[in-house]
Amino acid sequence: MVRSLVDLLTAHASHHPDRTAYRFLVTGDCDGEIQEISYGRLADRSRAVAAWLQERGLAGARAMLLYPPGLEFICAYLGCLAAGVVAVPGVPPRGRADDHRALTRMKRLIADADAKVILGGREVITTLAGVAEHLPEPADVTRVATEDIPDEAAASWREPGLPPDSVAFLQYTSGSTSAPRGVMVTHGNLLDNERVITERMGHTPDAIAEHDHEMFVSWLPVYHDMGLIGPVLNTFHLGVTATLFSPLHFLQQPRRWLTAISRYRPHTSGGPNFAYELCLKHARPELLDGLDLSGWKVAFNGAEPVRAATLRRFTATFAPAGFRREALYPCYGLAEATLMVTGGTVHTPPTLLRAPQTGPHAGQTDAEAVSSGRPGPDITVAIADPERHEELPEGEVGEIWVRGASVAKGYWRNALATRQTFRAALTGHEGRFLRTGDLGFLRDGELFVTGRLKDLIVVDGRNHYPQDLEMTAEMAHPALRPGCTAAFSVDGGNRGDGGGGGGGGVDGEQAVVVAEIAPDMAGETEKITDVVRSAIGDAHGLSVRDVVLVRPGTIPKTSSGKIQRHASRAAYLDGTLAVIDASALS
Template identity: 80%
Template sequence: MVHTLVDSLTAHASRHPDRTAYRYLVTGDCDGEIQEISYGRLARRTKAVAAWLQERGLTGSRAMLLYPPGLEFVSAFLGCLAAGVVAVPGVPPQGRSHNHRALTRMKRLIADADVKVVLGGREVLASLGQLAEHLPELDDMARKASEDIPDGAADGWLENSPPADSVAFLQYTSGSTSAPRGVMVTHANLLDNERLVTERMGHTPDVLAEYGHEMFVSWLPVYHDMGLIGPVLNTVHLGATATLFSPLHFLQRPERWLEAVTRYRPHTSGGPNFAYELCLKHAGPALLDRLDLSGWKVAFNGAEPVRAATLRRFADTFAPAGFARRALYPCYGLAEATLMVTGGSVHTEPVLLRAEDDGPHAGALDAAAVGCGRPGPGLTVAIADPERGTELPEGETGEIWVAGASVAKGYWRNALATRQTFRATLPGHEGRFLRTGDLGFLRDGELFVTGRLKDLIVIDGRNHYPQDLELSAELSHPALRPGCTAAFAVDGGTEGERPVVVAEVAPDAEGEAEKIADQVRSAVGEAHGLSLREVVLVRPGTIPKTSSGKIQRRATRAAYLDGTLAVIGVPDRE
């Protein structure tokens, strides 16, 4: 009987110990150095880490995991689960260059989770030593490089069966800064969500056999829910094989992702919308000639607004390389629901919906709303009036509420936030609902996500979704970087709330700042009937984002009001 993911690992290690569980592309290149770990060795390393934790009486405590991209994180995470230690994935420090914001976040996570031990790579722990003056919390805390735990330690592992509702790990939401919130994901949550991912993405036994167990290629950060619950943990749940490489290597050369998909021919691979846009920027004839994407069946797109324009352009651009439009797979999820909530049907093109349409259609309209699929079996998705707490009829936009076994236990040591977010009730439904804070509507069972409740821009009594303004702005000039624009409202005094657009521009376009700003103003005015208070053009890589690549609009707004944005040229003010 499988009670935890460690049970799954043990079973797979017993049945096929020599099968590759994970391979890691050290340089990000298929022809570079490659590290692999089999199921037999992964189980051995997992138990060795678990035994080390057990011997030090750490069962029941929290362990922060600070690892560079690679395979060590996986055995450390599973080792925590096997020891009954609550894992806390974190962003590893970057030596003395680790910025103040990242250090502050780390300090707050350590304090909030009451971390008792830090597991990490040798170089990461050395970096922590250099930061000792900034992190005095580490002085009395155990630290261990898991590479230094010998395989033989596995013989001392004491098998345990944690209760299904006990916390497996804390997923700190990627936008958390001043008040970190650790989502308590239980062992039962993990197994249920792995079941949903498996069902929604078509990871059947027949498909596993057809693909020779090659199910994933992923560059996604493993300390974030999309990279962890999907490619890493669904792999061990299935007994499959995943190819992993560093997010940095992807950002340096986005084509590495497509080259790895070509080489290893996985069934499933994906990322946020911006990742597809980055690939489009590098899609020259030479790249297309050496790609074969015909085996790619699920190209999932989530974690940020899914754009119809991106889907259309990606499908059209990479069709010569064998990519099929029906492989596009918009989906919706969040850490508070472990990961996945809705997903499409495999081998079916995405559902697009024009505002003026009476129903969905399969057109390729750039401004269409994109369907994110249907709830997985056992999950209930309802659209609620966030103020009245009542269910809205089909087609009406409201807050997305979710109920089911994948919904996490709550926020770690935060009863008030747990009550506000995880304990909603809805007339006509049994049980509790998770309030996601996301806005959307249902049409024929399909979920369409329209924005964030707190990011909604209200001008003269009309609602505007910031991502709509951002898309109009980005499409107005080729120098504006995809997925690197933030729209928000500020107090305009006697004029009331006024919209502002902040956008990153390519370095070679700084001389055209005034022209670009004018085109942004014109595009937003024409598409939305809005007069922008200001267009602020900033240097690449300076707009605040979460670890999953989502624009942090409120943080950008705060930087705008504080005058700390990295503005190029002269700000375009009215």
């Protein structure tokens, strides 16, 4: 009986030790340097790390994992699981003394998790020595480069005897609407969610055989739940092969993702909606001519709003390369449910509907709602009135509530937040539900996600989803960078120095749009602003207080790439946005 992923470590190493578990494209290119690790070698390295941790009496303690993209993170993560140590994936420092935001987050996570050890690559551990003043006292936190742990240490590894309800790792939430919180994911949660992913994404024995065990290509960051629980751990769960490379290499040249899919022909690969938009932006004829995407069966799209327009354009653009509409796979999940909650039906195109205008949180929108599929096996999804805690009729918009064995244990050392989020009672239902904070509706058993409860913009008594305003703005003018726009509301009495000039002195909530554009478009700011205002007015019947155009890469985002609208709002009100000023050209 499999009690945890640690049991699978032994099974895979025994049954197919020479099979490639992971390959890593060091430069992001298929014809560049490639590192591979077999299941036998993976077991040896993971056990060596585990034994090192066990010998220091760290079972039950927290270990912060700080690694650049690569295979060493996977060995360390599985080593923590095999030692009964609670892994805490984090973003490694880049060694820049001015990178205050990253250092502040890292220090906060180390302190909040009460980490006793930091595991990292050699370069990361060296970098940490240079920023030691930003970390807890060295005496409190041991630092080790896991490459320096000898293979021979594996011989002293001992089975940890892990019960299903023991915490496997802390997944710190992205913090798109609040400060990051550590989600306690148990070994039982991991096994259950891997079962859900396997079933929903059609990772059957036949599919595995058809693809000769090549099941994933991924550039997603492994310190985030989508990149870790999906491509990395589902690969390990199934005993198949995944091809990985750095998120930075994807962002630098999006073609690398599609080229890797064409080369290795995996069953499954995906990312947030912005990734598909980036590929569309770089879809040159010479790229299309060299691609074969016909083997791509599941192109998952999640972690941020899924755009119907993106799905259509991606299908039309890449159909000549063999991409099929049926491969489109919108899905929905969150760290508090380990990862996956709902997913599409394999070999079936996603369902598109006009968003309803009913329910306590229905928005004013003409946008199409994209189905995120059906709940995984033994997962219950309900749409609730967030104030009355009563289930809403089918088709009405409300808060998405979730129940099932994948729902995590709660937030680390935060009993109040755990009770409020993980212990909700729904009238007429037994058991407790997870309140996701997301808005959506159900139709014929499928979930349609429409926005975030806390991000909702209410102007003159009408609800507007910021995602809809952002999409309208980005489609209004090509200068706006896809996935780099933030819409939010401010009180009519507040006035930020974010730029743009708006109607001061008006009472009530007013909408503000902040968008990144290229600096070479600075001379067109007035025209771009007018076009965006007009588009939002026509599409949503909404007068925008300010349209603020800022430099690329300056809108706050979470570690997983989600727009931080609350942080953007704060920067607007504080007058700290990196505004592109046309007057600076003269």
